[in-house]
Amino acid sequence: MKSLLYVATALAVFGLAFWAYQENYATQQVLKETRGLQREIGAAQVRLSVLRAEWAYLNRPDRLIELAELNFERLGLLPLRPDQFGRVDEVTYPVQPALQITQGVDVSGLNAASGEEVRP
């Protein structure tokens, strides 16, 4: 009985040691992956902040004013003035394109052919 207990204990110790070894290495692997990912996140954030800074630099008011002046002939942009406000009812509706008639039907001729009386 006693020896059985000893054997069982020894086996349990073996098992636990094996499990702990495995967990240890799995944890280290995860930590390594985490570090890698964080490096990537860091690099992406740096890239993002550089892009944001560049975007802000390209959209700086001085440059936009210069661009608007350079391209005045094409765009005709001027500073916003009070008289440029409009009302919704001043906006023209786009002109509806005329319906294209693909198969013409002679309506009056149709009536005549069917022989029906046309009542006013």
Add this chain to the structure above:
Amino acid sequence: MIRKPLRPLARILDARAKGENPDSIEKENIRERHEEMQLKSRQRAEGRLLVLGVFFLCAYAAVAGRMGVMATSEPREPVASVPGSAIAMQRADIVDRQGRILATNFETHSLYAQPRQLIDPLAAAKGLVEIFPDLDQDRLLADFTGKRKFLWIKKKISPEQKQAVHDIGDPGLLFGPREMRLYPNGSVAAHVLGGAGFGKEGVSAAEVIGVAGVEKQFDTYLRDPSNGRKPLALSLDLTVQAAAERVLDGGMKLMGAKGATSILMDVKTGEVISVVSLPDFDPNERPRAPATGFDPSVSPLFNRAVQGVYELGSTFKIFAAAQAVDLGLVNPETVIDTRGPLRWGKFAIRDFRNYGNELSVTKIIVKSSNIGTARLAQQIGAERQRGFLDDLGMLEATPFEIVEAQGGKPLLPKNWSELSAMTISYGHGISTTPMHLAAGYAAIANGGHYVSPTILKQDGPQLGRRIMSVEAADAARIMLRKVVTEGTASFARVPGYQVGGKTGTADKPKPRGGYYEDKVIATFASMFPAHDPKYVLVVTLDEPSIIAHGEERRTAGWTAVPVAAEMVGRLAPLLGLRPQVEPAQVTGITLTSN
């Protein structure tokens, strides 16, 4: 174990034969046995003590070792707990009210040299001077060949410059990563942002610290990593700010002024939408303040809006009128005696020109009569006037959140006598910043509540305590509107936006007392739209002078007012205010039916 008998028969018999006492043999044996037992138990105890001693030694050694490791190693956060913590050391961005970037960070490099490792100091120095023309070759060479082991060459270099230095190919020239502060909009809002510089510098990193403006005021917030890189949102609007700077710059040049400032403020929240001080500078290359002979009125670093303490002249008259109405002393139609000059001791108060013997309170404001407001101040009394101006925040530096604002402490008379009260009523004898004036006008515009000017974005109205009745504020507002429609500020008629405001032209004080004859500070403090004010605009020009209608003119009505009117016409549409005029007829629309 075989126990030794206590009375071995052979010895007993032997002793008996010899006639000795056999008991002594037993005693002897008992003694021996006891000795043996003692020895054994002592050995066991000693063994146990040894084991315990070894155990404790190991335990203490482990604790000490761990402590030693922790004390000597670099502190590091546990990797798994905080995601992205490795890159959280950046300073937070500063954005405008719509989230557009005003200040951000940029990765760059610094250049340093270790002269001991230089292979060819002469070639290195030559190459560096070619890349950076501002370096001095002889001095560089002296440093490279001298005793120095370490030398900073440039704090910030661009990627192109870095590549060029790489191409020199000397192993003694080294780079360190740097985080620099970038202001992508250049000089826009320069005085608010201030600028940043390097604090403690190491090879691998440098501390970025704010040196002025918002950067310095909120330095702790911006540097605190626990804010999670949340940007600092200002109340400024980048578009409005840029347009205001452009218009004011044009106006300043047109009016021949050597400096100008403007403040646009929301009357309910106290948010400053735009604050301009000209001349300005580029915060990316913040100029150094000269050590000696610092003349604030010409330095671009000087923020006129919050540091420029000026006598703002007649713009103060409306406060006297509003208070007199609030106290019930007068109503806008009450007639006041304005015969001049008004003598007080040896001091005489005169008007710009003679406006007749009597004027109503409204007319006093419209015509800008010094004598009339002095009479009002006499009725109010020095004590009550001081209390009222205190309520308006005119006696302390403004709570505006940039470091320079604390330096804008108003200059007050030492003894607030009745004469002081009379001169203060028309803006002489008290010097305040334009920001004070904007806060005061905001109180009139929002119906009588104090609002403290702020640079931070607010969620909703931040009305402070009531300092005058709605009726008094309304009366003052109507008077200000009449100044534009009938009075000194007729150039402020902007089609579509009803502007109400008061002009002020104050002679500049000489540094050694007295006033200049031909140098003035021209101010126009206004609010728009006048029937329901949303914004207050204060424009101040320093030493303006133009030739109009054949004579030289310096008064605010000719200088500050047209600039302010242009600003209103330009900025109000950007603020989303719809003009109340007939819009221009759009071609191509015909009214077909009604």
